[in-house]
Amino acid sequence: MTDSKYFTTNKKGEIFELKAELNNEKKEKRKEAVKKVIAAMTVGKDVRYTFSDVSCTQDCEDPNPLIRALAVRTMGCIRVDKITEYLCEPLRKCLKDEDPYVRKTAAVCVAKLHDINAQMVEDQGFLDSLRDLIADSNPMVVANAVAALSEISESHPNSNLLDLNPQNINKLLTALNECTEWGQTFILDCLSNYNPKDEREAQSICERVTPRLSHANSAVVLSAVKVLMKFLELLPKDSDYYNTLLKKLSPPLVTLLSGEPEVQYVALRNINLIVQKRPEILKQEIKVFFVKYNDPIYVKLEKLDIMIRLASQANIAQVLAELKEYATEVDVDFVRKAVRAIGRCAIKVEQSAERCVSTLLDLIQTKVNYVVQEAIVVIRDIFRKYPNKYESIIATLCENLDSLDEPDARAAMIWIVGEYAERIDNADELLESFLEGFHDESTQVQLTLLTAIVKLFLKKPSETQELVQQVLSLATQDSDNPDLRDRGYIYWRLLSTDPVTAKEVVLSEKPLISEETDLIEPTLLDELICHIGSLASVYHKPPSAFVEGSHGIHRKHLPVQHSSIDTGESPVSGGPAAAMDQPHVIPSQGDLLGDLLNLDLGPPVNVPQVSSMQMGAVDLLGGGLDSLLGGDLGGGVGGSPAVGQNFIPSSVPNTFAPSPTPAPPATSSGLNDLFELSTGMAITTGGYAVPKAVWLPAVKAKGLEISGTFSRRQGHMYMDMTFTNKALQHMTDFAIQFNKNSFGVIPTSPLPVHTPLMPNQSIEISLPLNTIGPVMKMDPLNNLQVAVKNSIDVFYFSVLIPLNVFFVEDGKMERQVFLATWKDIPNENELQYQIKDCHLNADTVSGKLQNNNIYTIAKRNVEGQDMLYQSLKLTNGIWILAELRIQPGNPNYTLSLKCRAPEVSQYVYQMYDSVLKN
């Protein structure tokens, strides 16, 4: 007999018939009718009216436990508020039933009831009954109670509804060994919400959870991984157990990849997170992420992502060979991602860049349209990472100009042409060809084209004047797009006001792009680690992003090692690692604004020789700008502030933002100060800077007084100076030069003093520095000889650079590397110093030092003394390792420094001393 016939009935008056049949006296007929009702419900028919006839006569008192359980299960399914009150008594009985099957069903029923009437469940004390069941002798009852309580607590104001204490945890761990695979998953998920009180407790839980990594059910494995990943935070990083645990995590994760594709997908999404959080776990396993030809596309794409994250110098050859293979596959998305991956490898592993570029060129030769376009986009990024290195391939790129039809690829190509305009003979023709359909292009292409043509003009002013005029008028007059208009006006004004500055601004050296892209923001990453195995880890979004209502109101955090961080602080450790991932911090908007304003508000600019460029610019003013600017800009500039404000861009366009401020504000006008105020908020606090000292007294320099200091802000070094004119005549034509020095320090830009320095006037100058100049060892090591020239004379002086400006942001050594290096450096290189009279606790010390890029890698407490292990790196790549011993009650700290170049140690010690005492 088959049941499929129930799906086929489709008569009128069906409901009526069903009702009649349900009340038929023959049992067989009634049974048939119930089946028909279910079939009708399945296909979506409204059979509500028959429900009163399907009577539920089962009793919670039935001697058969299966019937009792069925009754309590069905009760919970009658989701009508009014009826629920009648359920309380039977449910209470069932929760204490002698049969475990009834109890485990009753436990779930509490969750059902809570969903209908939460208040009643609480008033009736059912939550307490559930909590009692955690101690039940039957593992499945425990598991269901845990599942129910966990879900209720997600929407409950008291998040510790389960009352997780060491006794209960112990009960859960015992049940863990005995219950079903699903029960194990519930218990592990619940355990992951527990915060062990110390590392010993964390370790003992981990020891009892690790056997679960061998379970055949991937949910059990992933939930165990979650518990371990969370509790790892609490274990001391130098302990043997910590490292053993890390090693144990890798094989089960690899094994998950031999499961069914859907589970592989879940596993890969999670591995993606784990690799970002703890790359050491899987760094040896890159091969298992190589794509198989019959993997489903979603598995392929995820594997590719992880491959790039694991790519390193050691395995790059293999990875590249694979990627090249993938780029010839059929799935367009996959191929594109593979091409993009090659570019990301080039950016990540410098040694491979050349090979990657030639691979990309090979791919471009295939002439497959989407491959070519994707390749061009990534080549642009390679140029941004390694400027002036691969421009020989530009010719090949230009051959493919006509085939580019996607905005991304067009924009990339235009950017390349603009950036390297001076080396492309027909750059003007190429850009002009894009200009024809300007208004049909996407905004992205329009903006890039505008910038590219301005760059071209600044590089080859004589031939491209017409072109730039054309694009400026297209952007400002014929376009409605505010970004485009604003950018157009900015360029126009820049060009017309001061072509030299314009050149400095537009053609300035751009910061290199960072290595890692697509990283998940660290606080989110930490939150997602707490959700391993769940949907949140699949979506890479916090639950609040896709869950409605009150579920998941409690945000999860990684546990925090109690000893090292004050309890008052936020439990999520964003950590220094987070900050280091973006070494090139974009200058704040305020800076840029101030700067642009400066062009408007400052006194007339004195450019010594009138260049052809400026002539061109003056010509431009004959055009539409005159009316806008009030007509007198061509001569003297100095437009009134009111006019100037009209031109403050409403938003600073994207491509503009990454360029560093080439010339910080040099005026002391009142308006500029206003902007300084707003700027201050955006600037992150930098390291310690020595107060300004007089470097060049006025008596020795014919009235010019220079006081200054050095500082390091946002990854860049600055020489901050105040020039004061104490003479009776004005001073102009300032310039600065450094002698060769130990660290190769040279100014990045000329001295940004464009205006005459009037008698009794002082200006603040912040001169950006870099360390790519010639190197000569000085004595003392940090000595710098400076020459400053002005219209009166040349003056020489020497200053000592405080060493902390050379401490780079990525000076945090990995723990293992630190240990190995410490052992590796001979003992005779170790120098010891005393830091006297310091009354700080270890955490404050770490914090202060970290602001100066001295990173605490580990902290140990040995016999009551705090031992801080720290590392820092100098701009020239020298690593300095430190051990700082702090005894409670003793204001004298002992500092041991180890370095392969011990001569710097003394200066490092001086920095420690000054940083800690300020």
Add this chain to the structure above:
Amino acid sequence: MIGGLFIYNHKGEVLISRVYRDDIGRNAVDAFRVNVIHARQQVRSPVTNIARTSFFHVKRSNIWLAAVTKQNVNAAMVFEFLYKMCDVMTAYFGKISEENIKNNFVLIYELLDEILDFGYPQNSETGALKTFITQQGIKGQTKEEQSQITSQVTGQIGWRREGIKYRRNELFLDVLESVNLLMSPQGQVLSAHVSGRVVMKSYLSGMPECKFGMNDKIVIDKQGKGGASDDAGKSDLGGGSGKQSIAIDDCTFHQCVRLSKFDSERSISFIPPDGEYELMRYRTTKDIILPFRVIPLVREVGRTKLEVKVVIKSNFKPSLLAQKIEVRIPTPLNTSGVQVICMKGKAKYKASENAIVWKIKRMAGMKESQISAEIELLPTNDKKKWARPPISMNFEVPFAPSGLKVRYLKVFESKLNYSDHDVIKWVRYIGRSGIYETRC
């Protein structure tokens, strides 16, 4: 937790719809059909979020199974549950097909009520379920029988019922391995691994306690300290080297295995389910016996001719026979004609697959065989060189390429009067090729 479960046929018509939670509306059924089953594009993810509702799906032949939720559920668990549900359905009525589902829909609803309560997965072991979910009803059980059922379903040993009796206690153990290889033309192993499974069919009375032992390096090394290992004198079953122990990279076990015991003592002890199940899965990468070696020789004769010679050597004991051997030699896309000569078996050029397929039914160990082919090419002006895909192989051998050996499988049943000696045990080793490729 899981809010609802739907089963659709290939057209997207609903066959089963079971909603556990109020937050899943009726429109959810349609949302999945419209957005996934009827989507024009190929499925890009097994998890789909439509209007803040998440759908997890798996496909079995042309049947779609979808679990729905609005919460942040354990995603791995949902998929594992869907797989489990397929297993249960298969165990009850065979292949998962539209017809079978329609014929058994009452049973399916009954099962869904039992294995998923308010969306929480419950005991889903077929052995236990079959004791009380039948289409006959559960009348006429004695009180003992009833409490036996409930304690089994909720108990520690949910996968086995009590009171099983066989006249002949028998068990079958299959060690099934697939060996994967990527080799360079010069014979250098680029990557090789074995993924293996131990599949057991047990027909044992009562509640037997089993202990399984294999030549796991860690165990053998441990025992080696105490005394002579017990398999030192035995001849090896496989055809490879006479090594005593193997290093297992990782293994996972059926839930019947006591994991904490494995973790602490590395002993595999369990009470087996009745009938067939997978006891363990494992992976090895060290000291793999590669049953075949492929030696390719490709020579380009001018622009229109290619000479290919491939030698295969079997690398195991001469007394053993490999079966179902197939060598697949890729040919360029512009191939116009192929002439093949082979010493053994049959070889054919298959234009549609761009390959020469060489099949040999049987081949003993320590033998070699050769094929040579002349491939005529059409002249093309395609500058791109032929990428030379690797030569792949398929085969089946009667030993475990990982070197894994079953040392013992002891059965203890204290209550019934049969001992380990009375159990008839069968062990079989099958090694198959996974992705077994040699670059040329």
